[in-house]
Amino acid sequence: LLSKKKLPSRTPGPSGPGVREGSFFFDNSRGLMQIIDGEPVTVPVRKGRGAEGVPEKHVRIIRKLIPVRDAVRELLKAQELDRPWKPAQVKLRIAWSSFVRAFGPINTTVVSTSEDAETGEVRETHRRPNLQPFLDDPDCWLVASIEDYDIETNTARPGPIFTERVIAPPAAPIITSASDALAVVLNERGHIDIDHIAELLHENVDDVIGELGDAIYRDPETGSWQTADAYLSGQVRDKLKVAEAAAALDFAYERNVTALQGVQPTDLRPSDITARLGAPWIPAADVVSFVHETMGAEIRIHHMPELASWTVEARQLGWMAAGTSEWGTDRRHAGDLIADALNSRVPQIFDTVKEGHAEKRVLNVVDTEAAKEKLQKIKTAFQTWIWSDPDRTDRLARVYNDRFNNIAPRRFNGDHLQLPGASGAFSLYRHQKRGIWRIVSAGSTYLAHAVGAGKTMTIAAGVMEQRRLGLIAKAMLVVPGHCLAQAAREFLALYPTARILVADETNFSKDKRHRFLSRAATAAWDAIIITHSAFRFIGVPSAFEQQMIRDELELYETLLTKVESDDRVSRKRLERLKEGLRERLEALSTRKDDLLTIGEIGVDQIIVDEAQEFRKLSFATNMSTLKGVDPNGSQRAWDLYAKSRFVETKNPGRALVLASGTPITNTLGEMFSVQRYLGYEALLQRGLHEFDAWASTFGDVTTELELQPNGKYKPVTRFATFVNVPELIAMFRSFADVVMPEDLRQYVKVPTLSTGARQIITAKPSAAFKRYQMVLDARIKAIEERDRPAEPGDDILLSVITDGRHAAIDLRLVDPDNDNEPDNKLNDLIGNAFRIWVETAQSSYVRADGKPFELAGAAQMIFSDLGTISVEKSRGFSAYRWIRDELVRRGVPASEIAFMQDFKKAQAKQRLFGDVRAGKVRFLVGSSDTMGTGVNAQLRLKALHHLDVPWLPSQIEQREGRILRQGNQHDVIDIFAYATEGSMDAQMWQNNERKARFIAAALSGDTSIRRLEDMGEGQANQFAMAKAIASGDPRLMQKAGLEADIARLERLRAAHIDDEHAVRRQIRDAEREIEYSTRRIEEIGQDIERLVPTAKEAFAIDVAGKAFIERKDAGRALMREILTLVQLQQEGESVIASIGGFDLEFSGERFGKDGYRYNTVLMRSGADYEIELPVTVTPLGAIARLEHTLVGFEDEQERCRQRLADAERRLGSYRSRQGGDFAFAGELTEKRRQLAGIEADLASSIDGQDHRAAA
Known part of the structure; x- marks a missing residue:
């Protein structure tokens, strides 16, 4: 598009604050220009229908945007330098208003959809006709960030920059105490600088340390000062050992020991x-x-x-x-x-x-x-x-x-952050500052922040603070395609002077790659923002991947040398692994790096928003045949993993920041993948880096009776029980910053559920439905008995499951000739929805400006992924159409009912949502895909109906997030789920329950849950309730009651076992005490017999072979002997004196570089008694210490007799308690017998004729 012809030297160059590399400007004589490689270059304009050059309309748009850009930069520069800035604000308003009058909002967005003919996947494309021509200008997204754009109405309002001061010089800190100074230094430097704190306070360092007290601690390993929350957290058991060793040499570290002892995790029984x-x-x-x-x-x-x-x-x-x-x-x-x-x-x-x-x-x-x-x-x-x-x-x-139980959680607090360079128009929440400080101080982080928590601004501030402190040089923010423009605008709205580069996959076409690389690599960008799909075009240097493989090969070579000669199995496995790695290495050696590499761009931190899209890392396992374990990974996940490993070598500890509202969506393997991304070193330290080792510690295989599509039970072995859960949670939360949806209620108003939970409405199965279940049963048996692979046209289990789910809604979905059943769950929904429509007909609502809407009446949402309009052709019946026809028959105007799938284009969707808010449409009917996200129609929503059950808890959360949302004018709402007793509905709820338990436990941080069967309150309980109510089988209700009783009795039995352990330990200790005391009584008796009195004139001692009877002379000789040995740094043991019938032994040893220590002991029968004789003791003092040890033998013997008698009493007491039976053993056995009977009864219905409804 650009002519490379240089302008004559007389052509005036660009000027003003807005012109940089890539910037557009307008020359009166030459027209539109752009700076390319530092030189002004003409931009050719397309004439007529020609293919070359920029269309004239684009030129007009660019010409209108240039004054907006220049005014923004002029305004920001004036505010930054504290110069008069109001005139620039006026200029900006004039330039922006002129553009909007001519072309509409700067951020005008046109959304189009296309459907993949093969996969049926619908893709949305966002086109921004007013920004597209300006994308090559480095300030394009700065210009985009100045207005508040509403995509639903395609309108824009002036942003804060039009009326407020967004950049202000930092206010001078007010420092009145050491804690004030500490906060200032943490904000300025990101870590404690004790000398700078002293400088700010005009005090000496020792006084400052004393004043800060327990707010800071010196780390004995590094010598650096740390805040209390940083030092007294993490692997505190290891820290305590280090502190105790340091305190032995330096008393100053005693305070570390005391503080760390106070935060040690309570030992698990x-x-x-x-x-x-x-x-x-x-x-x-x-x-x-x-x-x-x-x-x-x-x-x-x-x-x-x-x-x-x-x-x-x-x-x-x-x-x-x-x-x-x-x-x-x-x-x-x-x-x-x-x-x-x-x-x-x-x-x-x-x-x-x-x-x-x-x-x-x-x-x-x-x-x-x-x-x-x-x-x-x-x-x-x-x-x-x-x-x-x-x-x-x-x-x-x-x-x-x-x-494993060695982590004390760190409680981050970012209240001290001032965020220099951030716009004053925004005030961040505490959880956002906490997340920012966590990224700054801890590095790699998982921001597990719920929707609405403001992740983008947390990320932006985290990037800019790290840049300011020199912790990173260039960040890459990877976002979903539809969020690219929003992320760029929000980043620049918070940091108007930030230098960002924004790119999607179009920037990686062959003709644009070189340009993008040069722009990305040669400029000091604060952040490069690209889409998930564009991220794959950035490669990992093949040399790095080769080195990763070589390192692994080297590990296997080392392991082979350790394998015992007779361990042939391990040796063969290692050889197979080596062979696979060599093949990968050979393939890599021929690969050329034809993609841009992450190294060439200079990125030293990758930040991924909506990181759940990268959750599936592959892993090797012996458990792949079990349900609930999926070792197959995605290419995009491996791609991110390899790139983050490369960046880790460049910037250790800061390579990766992940962000998502749903970090775990489905399987156990996802938690393992997240830990591999962000906690690999912790896995390695604990020996959990292989999935099977991890799963052996935190998971258990269970065999459960699961409902089959035919409504009967079958035993299935799965990996669905999680054990030692608090230790797993502690590892996850050591890098995860969690904000749950309920945490946001303190900031935003969200409606509550009228009953406190989702309401389950169950329909009785009809005789026809039960007959159809027998048909399903026959189909399953036929599939199981088929002795060949399925061929095109054959019945498959997925078809049976799908038909079973459809039949539970209405039998006409599997046979349109069936009669309408008035009491099925489809008609239950219609009746309930109509009742609410009538009851809320007079409900009134207000607009954003406070004025009431003309029309009254609440709105409702009906969700179903089955029975849509599109299945009418294949199944001959549509639940959607029946809902509409029945509601109309009962009196609802047809215009008040809308099917979401009829509104594919963004403009049409926005008009629809406007009609819902205005009260023109009161029923929205759609699926998880069409209505689960991107629906801003909550203002009037009074009720939400689940006709079917989605596969994943995250889909249910997405659905219900449409109504449980800020901006809903109802204080109390209702959510209904519909189930047919004895149908597939029960298994669907069962699946959701199992998945929800794990996710809720992991994210809540509730350490009281050690096994995942102990379900907590909230979402998981509601899934369990739905499963139980939908079953309609009294045996299953009895089963649930028995399981609860058994769980309670098992806890009592565990307590009994603990007591038994304690009794055995006490018996062991008493037996050891009896043995020890008996031996000591005899040994002390021997010492009494050999003791030679030294009191008064009877004093006598031999020192180094020479006899002394004068205490002073003897003391001098003894201390001279000790001093000589110390000066010689004598090692080993040697007898240096003899007194009262006992030898005095000297023992010395060297340690460290120049260290030396010694001790002196009196050699007694069965035990040596240490006597402290430092070189500073006086001669008489030394002799006094020796003589003091020779008195009181009879008292010592008596104390041993008392300890012996006490131990014998304790032994008798504890032996009487040993082996006591568990008081409730009979009850537990009986409950287990009853449970086994019910389970056998349920299981027998696999082959029997019992077709009672079951869950």
């Missing part, structure tokens, strides 16, 4: 800790002992923590009855099952059968189930055995507490 076979913190030797004591067999186990790999050699168990009968089966002996448990494998036993001339492997279900049962028996026995020995219990509980 053994009953709190779930110890599973395969957990990396349980040594292989303990598993060997378990097998020896439980099965009477000798086995060998090799554990390779680097790969989370265990190998078991247990040939003996292959022929012992204990291995093939009691603890295993004849096809999977106990040794193999132990290896399965350690490696998180599910045993599967196959038969080889002949089919024609070929052979194939077929799963033997009976033998597999038998092996699974024995595996569960081994796991249960191990969990009982592991805590049965007091010494082992103490040791392992200590290991677990030190490795």
Whole structure:
């Protein structure tokens, strides 16, 4: 588009504050110009229908925007330099008004949609006709940020810059105390500078330290000063050890020790800790002992923590009855099952059968189930055995507490932040300043902030503060495509003088790549803002990826040298891994870096908004056959991971900031992925960097009865129980800053639910519906019995599930010839929605300006992803159309009902939302996709209806976020969910319940929940309630009650086990005390017999072989001997004197570079008594100390007798309590028996004819 012809030297160059590289300007004689490579270049204008040059309309737009840009820059410069700025504000208003009159708002946005013919995916394209011509100007987005644009109405209002001072010189701080000075220095420098604080206070450093007191601590490892919240948090057990070692050498660190002792996590009791076979913190030797004591067999186990790999050699168990009968089966002996448990494998036993001339492997279900049962028996026995020995219990509980229960949470506080350069028109919330300070002080962070928390401004301020403090040089902000313009505008609205570069995928076309690279790499940008899709065009240097692989190869080579010669399994696995890496390395060696690389651009921090889109990192696992474990990752997630690893090498600890309102949306693997992104070092330290090791510590495999699409039950093994949850949460929250939706209620007004929860309305299943369930049952059996892969046109399970879900709404969705059933859930919804329409007909509402709307009446939303208008062709019936027709039949005007899918274009959507706000439309009917996001129609919403159940909790949250939203003029609203008893609805709620439990627990930070079955209040409870009510099966209700009773009794049993542990420990301690006291009584008696009195004139001592009877002379000789040995830095033990029948031994040792220490002990029977004889003690003082140790032997012996008697009393007392039965054991057994009976009854309906509704 640009002519490279240089202007003659006489042509006047650009001038004024707004002209930079890439800037447009207008020359009276040459027309539109642009600065390219530092030189003014003419911009050719397209003539007529020609293809070359810029269209004339674009030139007119640019010409109108240049004065706006110049006025903005002039205004900001005047405010920055504290010069008169009102005239520039007038100029800006005139220039902006002129542009808006000619072309409309600067940010005018046209949204178009297109549908992918193959996938059916609908994509939105945002076109900005007034900004597009100006995009090459470096100040394009600064100009865009000056107006408040409403995309719904396509109108804009002048922003704060038109009326307020947005840039002000920083106010001089008021410092009246050391804490004031500390806040000022933290704001200025981002860390404590004790000398600067003293300088501000005009005091000496020691006085300042004393005045700040417990607000700061010196870290003995680094010598630097830290704020109390930073020092007294994190891995505080390790910090305490360091502080104690430092305090031994320097008393000044005693205050560190005292403070750290106060924040140590309370040790978990053994009953709190779930110890599973395969957990990396349980040594292989303990598993060997378990097998020896439980099965009477000798086995060998090799554990390779680097790969989370265990190998078991247990040939003996292959022929012992204990291995093939009691603890295993004849096809999977106990040794193999132990290896399965350690490696998180599910045993599967196959038969080889002949089919024609070929052979194939077929799963033997009976033998597999038998092996699974024995595996569960081994796991249960191990969990009982592991805590049965007091010494082992103490040791392992200590290991677990030190490795996992070792984090004290840091409470960040950003109240001191002044944010130099930020616009005074904005006042940030406390949680935003907290997030900013966390990014500044801690580096890599996950901003898990709910929608409406103001993430973009938190990110912008975090970037600018890090830039100001020199912590980063160039940030890259990666945002969804539809948020690009909004992110750029909000960034510049908060920081008007920031230098940002904005780009989407169009900037990475071949003809534009070089230009973008040169602009990105050669200028000192504060931030480069690009879209998720454009981010993939930026590469990772292939040399770096090759080095990553070489490092991994080197690790495997090192591991091979450690593998024992007889551990063939580990050796083979390592060789296979090495071979795979070599193949990847070879492929990379031929790859050319034809993309821009993150290194070339100079980015040293990546910030990703809506980071849940990158949540699926692939991982290796033995558990991929289990439900709930998805090891398959996405390319975009791996791409981000590789780039963040590269940036980490350039800027350690600050490579990545993630932001999302829904950090965990679906599976357990997502939490592991998030920790790999931001907490990899913590995983590595704890031996959890491999998924199976992580899952063995925090997860458990459970077999549950799950409802099938035919309404019956089937046992399914899944990874759905999470254990040791608080330790997992602590690791997550060590880098995550969490703001929940309820946290925002203190800032914004959001309506509440009338009943405090979602209301479940259930419909009774009709006889026809039950008959249709039998049809589904027959289809499932036919699919299961099919002995070949599915072919096009065959029935598949997904079709059965889909039909089952449709049938639960209305049987006409599976057969249009069915009759209308007045009491099905579709008609229940219509009746309820009509009732609300009538009851709220007179409700009135007001506009933003306070004036009332002309029309009265509340609005409602009806959600369903099934039965839409589009399925009418294939199914012959539409729930949407029936809703509309029935509401109209009952008296609702057709004009008041709208289907969201009829409004595809943005302008049409905005008109629709305007009609809802105005009361013209009172029913919006749509799906999660069409109505779940981007709907600003909450003003009149009184009720929301779920006709179906979405797959994910996040979809339910999105739906309900339309009504539970700021701007809704109702104080109280209703949310209804509709279910058909005995249908697929129950399983859908069950799935959502399972997922919601984990997400709610992880984000809430509730450390009282140790297992995820203990459901807390709120969203997860509502899912459970929906499942129970929708079931309609009294057996399931009984099952839920029994499970609750058993959970309560299990907690009582855990307390009983803890008591038993305590009793055993007391018995052990008493026995040790008896043994010790008995021995000491005898030894002290020996000392009494050999004691030679030294009192008064009987004094005598030998020092270095010479006898003395004068105390003063003896003391001089003794201290001279000690001083000589100290000066010689004598090492080892040597006898230097003898007194009263006992030798005095000197022991010295060197340490560190020049350190030396010694001690002196009196050699007594069975125990040596240390006597402090520092070189500074006087001769008589030294002798007095020696003689003092020779008196009181009889008193010492008497004290031992008393301790012996006390220990014997304690032993008798505790032995009487040992082995006491659990008082509620009978009740627990009976409850379990009843539960097993109900579960068997439910399970039997798989093959039986019992078609009662179940959940």
